[in-house]
Amino acid sequence: MIFEQEIKRRRTFGIISHPDAGKTTLTEKLLLFGGAIQEAGAVKSNKIKKAATSDFMEIERQRGISVATSVLAFEYKGYKINILDTPGHQDFAEDTYRTLTAVDSVIVVIDVAKGVETQTEKLVQVCRMRDIPIIVFINKLDREGKDAFDLLDEIEQKLGLRLCPLSWPIGMGQDFEGVYNLWEQKLKFYLGNNKQRVSESVEITDIFSDDLTDFITERQAEKLREEVEIVREVYPAFDRKAYLKGQLSPVFFGSALNNFGVAELLDCFVEIAPWPQPKKADERLVDPFEPKFTGFVFKIHANIDPNHRSRIAFVKVVSGKFERNKNYLHVRLGKTMKFSSPNMFLAAKKEVVDEAYPGDIVGLPDSGNFRIGDSLSEGEVIHFRDIPSFSPEHFRFINNADPLKAKQLAKGIDQLMDEGVAQLFTLEQNGRKVIGTVGALQYDVIQYRLEHEYGARCTYEPFPAWKACWIQTDNESQLAELRRTKQRNMARDKHDRLVFLADSEFNLQMTREKFPDIQFTFKSND
């Protein structure tokens, strides 16, 4: 019974947003509520500052610091909350996609003035592909922004979400007075003129009663009543089942910086958000309530200390109970391993834990055994392989700059690819290696880390590719023909899957026309 309760009280989620919408601030406020940190500012180190984007050493340093904050666990009202950090910087988008395979729900933060931005669009698309339940938090209401109804329209259109507002703002910017919580039918407003203090929630079950004007002006009350009426007419009522299926997204308004609307969001979140859900493995659907442990690695974090190549593999517990010092099967290596110091991350602190339940993330110190997507079990051969690779945006040949260090280079490249820093493609024609990345920044990171962690030096050369396309077909003769005529563009990825490196959109289109039975996708299939 305890096992079941432990699972049901867990909420494992990610916060996603376009950089600067307020993800870090919101995370921090949630941690403050959970008592996990005592003062604001503690999470800031987690963030890769815009100013530092050209300075990869600084980024690496900050990424190092952020090991402890990759997962933030805290207790709140009897719930165990695990927030998985998702880097906002677009060059690390791949990291974010992978992290999304380990969450059970997400909160999307949108800046009220900027509306839906590109990064939000991409990330929500990934969530929708997986039917991950989504809650929307519209932030920065203390600033002038878009009209609430217009913004909801924009979100529905651009993100393809069906929305259901559970709170509604009273005014905006200078005139922002508070939030009416449609979920609990409670009002919260600012006290005094300087907006430094926020009221206790006031229960107002009927906004048409005169009580409302005890707290806000007649004009504000009128506007709120009108708008709430429209909301009730236009938007569907909250339906938890639809939310859990990813078909309906509750919306909250607030200001993370001013701690406004955050408690409402959190209180509702713990109540409605899903506990750990069954996960699809290649072999079968794995239920969290199964007694035997299974889990998978969704992230590997390098230790920033260049003298130690140790890393931390982050494992999401899918089913059963994970225990310290117990033997588990590393499925890919077919090897039994036990872990003497699994970590859990409580705010900025790292602690050794004896056990972990489904939904939890454990950090396993690793010296090179793990690769993203690896599975662990109590003996069952199971593969949680839905961690796809997406086509990189940049491609370069990598060359060895120090012939005496070929071995170190190979090892370094291998391990950095295991961590998911970039993708390696080996050309079929001549075995030359091409590194594909999401952002140009990664090339600097790789070069720097190869030198400082592996003592190897590399140079790059341009490789003219536009996208990597994974291939699927039953038509063997077309496949043979493709490999023959497009020799120069054919490569193998790290898992030995065949990939077509298209020069351009036009080139891909022509190839598709020529080989109609071959499917080319920008995402690996398993």
Ligand code: G4P
């Ligand atoms: P991110 O993680 O999504 O990139 O965003 P972050 O929380 O760092 O917020 C980006 C900027 O927006 C920060 O200002 C932050 O203080 C501000 N911000 C967040 N929430 C609100 C809000 O509710 N209202 C207002 N007015 N601003 C908000 P910054 O100047 O870039 O950083 P800092 O100097 O304050 O650290």
